[in-house]
Amino acid sequence: MKLHFHRLILAAGLLLASFGTSSAEPLRTPPSFEKWSVNCGNSGMCYASAFVRDQATWVDIRIIRDWRAGAEALVRLTTNAPLAAEGTIKLSVDGREIDAFPVEQLREIQSTIVAPPGFRPIGGEGFWVPVGPATRALVSAMRAGNVLTVSLPATPDPVTIKVPLQGSRAALRWIDERQLRSGTQSALVNPGEAPAEDAPHAVPVLAPDTLPPAVQKIWDANRFCSDIDPAIFASLDAVAAPLEDKSTLYLLPCGAPSAYNTPYVAILGTPDGKARQLYVSRMAEKGPIASDLIYNARWFPVEKQMHGFFKGSGLGECGIWDRWVWTGSNFVLTEEASRQTCDGTDVSLDTWGTTWPAAASKE
Template sequence: MPYWMKSLWLPFLFIASVQAAPLQKIFTDWQITCNNLNYCVARNIPGDNGLVMSLSRYAGVNDRPLLRIDYGNRYTGDLKGAALQDNLLLDQQRLRPDFKHWTVEPHHLVTAHPIAIDEFLTQIIDADNIQITWRPQSTISLHGLKAALLLMDDIQGRVGSLSAWVKRGSRSVWDVPPEPAAPLMRLPGRPAAPLTREETTGLIDYGTWRVNADECSLDPMRREVSVAPLTDSKALLLVSCEMGAYNMIDLAFEVTRSQPWQSRRLTLSLPFASPGRNDRQLEIINAEYDAANAQLYTYAKGRGLGDCGIATRWQFNGQEFALAEYAEEGTCDAWHGSDDWPTLWVSQRPSPP
């Protein structure tokens, strides 16, 4: 029996896979993020010096590892300088990996080859830093890399196996827990009927003037109100209630589509505790609703640049909103935008009939 299976036997119960709690954690100069499927990605921080190395890996046997070194990103654009391939230093000495199984571009080095990744990690894992010969201030600190990869191995059940990146042992590469199944989203039975002009006008008026001032501090004349159909009898009302420099805090209500208006405050509850917080209630910020797909989006910027923060997507299932996707970048270092933030929660949609 595989080692990981033995650890999962309980009286009268067998657990098919191990699902760790989503996390985002920093070890010195490395940040690691793992989601509900035990997919993990680690990168050096901060990335605002232009040079970043990242490693990602899926859980299970089909781990699809990926290692990349990038100089420049969407914020910096193309940077000047010689090719990375011939100009890397490891602790002030020339670093010359075997690039046979790498995709080599002037400022981007990428490999998904397991042996190439193992060989590269063996070279660098106990070193201090990687630099560029012609721009020494662009540095990849390696302090914290080993701890981040050890945590990744631990979450994916690889410690003591031949597939571990840090504490490798004699267990077979096949002897690892499978990837947990992604939560299956439940969709509404059918699309809600579009709002009529009268319904829209009445609901916007209700949201602008009749929402309790104790709940919404923004002056009614400055509120932004949007309405969309949830069901044939209920609508979603989004009211902007507090304005910041780059974020708008919204209140969400489920409201009847006909008078007399009856509303119920909606809250969004996470299925896990997000990094650094104990409260599972998510504040609704910069919300947008896609009525065609019955999905609610939130986007909380950590700063005006939009390089850090929290982005979520929620699926309305006919009764409530369930979390479909949660991405967070806790490090504000001008490395990537919200489309590339690491995920802590993912799901799958039902297959078409």
């Protein structure tokens, strides 16, 4: 076992030396557009969202799209305001009412709307806008408008929240680009004539008992991976990512998450039903080491990349961030950044100093 581990470390070092960093890499953190933020889950499902607070009341509005070619955009409205059952939620763009939904009726239809697999709601009470014409009309109006006004029948007093729409169009364009929809019939912004195709994706894994036997055996025997509540497992964006050679990459949570770090393991399943655990390289003081855990793992289906971010605090202003690229048989570390000072300062991950590749020494 000791010799095997040393070989892993040596292999990690060799992989480090054989790859460079591409200029087309995904950013360390997703961009934002005015008040709108964007992101994608490990499956390839993407969303654009805006969060607006007015005194004690807040509203989160997000446009969500799954990776399937025919997937329509969904709109979800979430608020912390207690709503009167007999009241009506009204949505207007630039003073023109787009739609109105009785709260009681909206609550009743929620069970009929199927959320994309792996979707995780935020706190508060959330509502899916009825799918079909209502959602399409709302997205179209938001894309072209300046202000979305959300009128809530809150108790004891009604509340009106204004959501700026500047940046929403750019956010939707970003989703199109991430899902390779730009110029196709399914694009949210500037559609074209090209037929829609499934975006690069991974399949959500919602329960360990759905894993192939060889993969489940490795996961179950690894550290304390199986010591996790099934409901928590389902919420942690575990995926099975198809690869070019018909192998499958499984990115699975390993054990119960801590306050701000969730450990994952990567397992490669092959077409013949076999599986092996994958190790990743990380930089230590004296050189590269091999690790079997990836913290807060994110998978990028288009680029076949995986990011890990070990947070030193809940704010995430310190810790270690890594980027690994799939080579066809293993992962290679192409970039690492760290910040050692946990001082409560809101520091963007994009500004952290790079610790790998090492800066060229000055002559």
